Amino acid sequence: MSGTERTPSPAAAGAPRPASARSVSATLAAGALALRVFLILAGLFWLLPTIGLLISSFLSPAGLNEGGWWETLTAPSRLTSDNYERLLANETITGSLLNTVAIAVPATLLVLTLGAFAGYAFAWLDFPGRDWLFLIVVGLLVVPVQVALIPVSELFGTIGLFETTAGVVLFHTAFGLPFAVFLLRNFFAEIPRELLEAARLDGAGELRLFTRVVLPLGGPAIASLGIFQFLWVWNDMLVALVFADSARPPITVALQQQVRQFGNNIDVLAPGAFLSMVVPLVVFFAFQRQFVSGVMAGAIK
Structure with missing residues (x-):
């Protein structure tokens, strides 16, 4: 045998893996199984x-009062679209949906824009x-919203912004900017310095560098942040109760106002709640690819 020949490794010779490697694989498999079970139960x-x-x-109000939605599994003929027709004819609910869009979209775009600039x-x-x-x-991430309600209410009342969109x-x-700056700053910091230096050598200024290099690379993180911010604003009720105009409330407050003293206006609450839930779902599924890319980006770097 010549001195240059190598002795085959245990793995190449078909030797069994060490016990530690088998235990790690078993632990990972058990963790993956537990995660699947958890996701199924959560779903x-x-x-x-x-x-x-x-x-x-x-369901008609009579059908809801008689037994509830589970009885319709054996009596589908009781289903009707009258609730949605009355809902769309209700100017309070339709107006509240538009007001929610007028709040959620600017609040999301402002957080994304300012957070991206500050993070860079x-x-x-x-x-x-x-x-x-x-x-x-x-x-500022640890400051709860409830702490700022009273002082900000006084400030908005002084400058004329109280009960306004x-x-x-x-x-x-x-309150969305601290998390946005923290998230995007950490993501932008992982961009290779050599890439930015090469762009600067080509004559790119800071603004051009930000728009042509950093933003495309940070697209997944920005999309993930946009989904979170939109969902938080769309589903918010506390801030809307305190600061929104009571005559033009968002959908969460408008649905809460449908709760009567001696009963619930269920024929309005059910379709209104479902419509208010559909919009965030559409936004999430529309950007789910970017969301998953943004989540996985932090795991592979």
Whole structure:
């Protein structure tokens, strides 16, 4: 045998794997199985009430009072579209849907725009006090919304923004920015420095560098942030109760106003709640590919 020949490794010779490797594989397999079971149970936990809400939205008030949506599984003839016809004829509900869009869309776009600029600045620009300012931004993440309701209400009342759509948008933007800056700054910081330096050598300024290089690479993270921000604003009720105009409420407040003293206006609540749930679902499934890419990007870097 010559001295240059190698002794075959145990793996190449077909030797069994060590016990530690088998235990790691078994642990990973058990974890994957537990995750699948959890996702299935969570999906069923979410799906069953959703199906009930959908069926209830097609039941007449008499059918809802007699037994509920589960009895329609054996009596589908009791389903009707009258609830949606009355809902679309209800100017309060239709107007509240438009008001919710007028709040959620600007609040999401402002958070994405300002958060992207600030995240890039904290990640790649050198300016005095950058680290201290970023620590302040991170500290703002722990400030609860409830703490700011009274002082911000007084401030908005002084400057004329109380019970206005602009006031609600500004409040959501202010409380969404710390998380947006924190998330995007960490994502932008993972971009290779050599790529940015090459763009600068080609004559790209900071704005061109941000729009042509950083934003395309940060698209998944920005899309994920946009989904979260839109869902938070769309489903919000506390801020809308405090700051929104009571005559032009968002959908969450408008549905709450349908709760009567001696009963619920279920023929309006059921279809209205289902419509308010459909819009976030459409947004999520429309951007689910970018959302998954943004979530996985942090795992593979």
